[in-house]
Amino acid sequence: MTRLSAPTFPSFGKRLKRQRAALGLKQEALALALGVSQTTVSRWESGAQVPEHEMQQRALRELGASRADDAAVKRLIEGADFAVHLVDEASHECLAYSKTRARDWNVSMRSLIGVSLWQFATEEIQQAEAELDGKGWWDDIAPAPQRLITSGAIYPELRISPGGMIWERMYLADGRPVRLTTGF
Structure with a gap:
């Protein structure tokens, strides 16, 4: 299947925070998995910084890695x-x-x-x-x-x-x- 170039997600920071908090994951743990600082994750979640599209995808994949099968x-x-x-x-x-x-x-x-x-x-x-x-x-x-x-x-x-x-x-x-x- 050919993948289209997807537009950047709106409200990425709030989207990331909702997902991370729902999974009970600390900012520090997500930062470690992504190779960035906890401060960087905090800035993303507050909307002070917006990561590149590839990093957004990587962060969302990381949060989806421990899925239970419903x-x-x-x-x-x-x-x-x-x-x-x-x-x-x-x-x-x-x-x-x-x-x-x-x-x-x-x-x-x-x-x-x-x-x-x-x-x-x-x-x-x-x-x-x-x-x-x-x-x-x-x-x-x-x-x-x-x-x-x-x-x-x-x-x-x-x-x-x-x-x-x-x-x-x-x-x-x-x-x-x-x-x-x-x-x-």
Whole structure:
């Protein structure tokens, strides 16, 4: 699968802090794993500094390395009769999707598992993601669900149909925040 050049994540610092805190990881431990200082991680999280895209990806991969397998949640999503998918909140890595979503995307049932869907985000999805910070999404443990309407897009890897979606935060067994995206 060809990877598109993904745009930088909006609100990276708050995204990183939410993910790190949910996993119970200290800034110092993350800094050590990334070969940077604790002060650097603190600056990233406060928004005083923004790391290069490659370092953002590396940090998010590091925080995702100790994942527990939430098989029951994935089975519920895969067996749903409506268009729904689950992504890692920080990296947008696809964790599960329903058969209806697979048909909508025009993909097989497992082809996008482990792939960051951010690279396929439409302008409306990117805009809605950028607006989450102003709505307290990264500060609240259980933020209010967000509704948005997106245009369609066609990529070699998948097709996005125009329509509405609802974003809801959930937490997996290991404490990792994930986003349930349901079409309407």
